[in-house]
Amino acid sequence: MNPDLIHFVVTVAFSFLTGLEVRTYRERFHPDKPQDFFGTARTYTFIGILGFVFYKIDTVHLVPYTAVLAGLTLLYALFYHRKLIDHRQSILLFLVMLCVYAFGPLTQISHLWMPSLLFVLIVFILNAREAIHRFTLGINPHEFETLGKMVLLSAVILPLLPNENIVPFIPLSPFKIWLAVVVVSAISYGGYITQKYFFPERGYFLTGLIGGTYSSTATTVVLARKSKQTGKNSLIDASIIAATSVMYLRLIVIALLFNTEIGKSLILPFLALSFAGFFIALFFLKNSRKEIQTSDFVDKNPLELGTAFIFALLFVVMMILTQYITEEYGSAGLEIFSFVVGFTDIDPFVLSLLTGKYSVTSQQIIAAIMIAAGSNNLLKSAYALWFGSLKSNWRSALVVALLGLVTIGWALRIEHLLCYK
Helix, strand or coil, rough: CHHHHHHHHHHHHHHHHHHHHHHHHHHHCCCCHHCCCCCCCCHEEEEEEHHHHHHCCCCCCHHHHHHHHHHHHHHHHHHHHHHCCCCCCHHHHHHHHHHHHCHHHHHHHHHHHHHHHHHHHHHHHHCCHHHHHHHCCCCCHHHHHHHHHHHHHHHHHHCCCCCCCCCCCCCHHHHHHHHHHHHHHHHHHHHHHHHHHCCCCHHHHHHHHHHCCCCCHHHHHHHHHHHHCCCCCHHHHHHHHHHHHHHHHHHHHHHHHHHHHHHHHHHHHHHHHHHHHHHHHHHHCCCEEEECCCCCCCCCCCHHHHHHHHHHHHHHHHHHHHHHHHHHHHHHHHHHHHHHCCCCCCCHHHHHHHHHCCCHHHHHHHHHHHHHHHHHHHHHHHHHHHHCCHHHHHHHHHHHHHHHHHHHHHHHHHHHHHHCC
């Protein structure tokens, strides 16, 4: 078949189907206001035909196409003026009309997927009115303002940063430092958005699972506080243990992204520890009280710009300290430093180990990461008791502490084997 004929048929089909969708939208959401609608199936079909024909007449200067667009806009302006008199301001149908008018050029200058995607989006957006309305009501605008700033920093500022080392004692360029911050922040923010907006009526266990993707420490604190209110609760114990189990998986992903060799070496120990934690968590979950399921977990947005800049600063500081300690004190100093760092935010330290170049072996870096993760578990165990209570949280605190001790022991075993060789 002639390509122009195919393009014309596709344009007419999509325009007609869009008109039918507009009619369905009118009957579903505005059955009592047919006067608010600027035509339906036939009108939109002719608009699509006009867009195709007048674009075809002059594909270079687009004078006829633009003139017809101006005429349609003027006609709608007269219609819209009447709507304003009746205190109705929506321009949704005008926007749909512009999309239909663009079908003709799109079918001629792009692949079929482009007009198809446009049609699918029109159908989805028109039918998702109530869902979008509910979703927007639950959104904190400040969070998406922060996301916009982060996109600006990552998509605009990041490419402008120099990709060369400019400070002698920092083995990374500003570009790679900020790229690491962006990647870790994106992982954290993804878990936060999933938890807050896609599972608004989540249970405690789901809180532990998703919360562990961006901050198992913060999740432990909040769950421990809740257990102090509810008393001994197997469900919250399972959730605290699950958050720590997810932390191991998160560290595997981060390691694979920034240092594949070390990431592969961490898969076996961290997967084993994670599965052990999940097994124990499921045991507590099976014996939990089923009447307490809904969680009101709300944590601070991890993508705040201030948090990102502090993370970048800590990343650089940890890199400088790690380089100094490895040069002056070797692997023994790195082990002690890893244990101490575990009682803070370990992500900057782990990233510094994964991306820097130090006078230690890969096995010693693996052991340092494991020691930091293990001591961080000891911190979470203490938090579970401090923010909860000994009576309510001793079981989860004990399990998390045991996971931490096993992690540290496994790391020291790696160091011992290395020294033995």
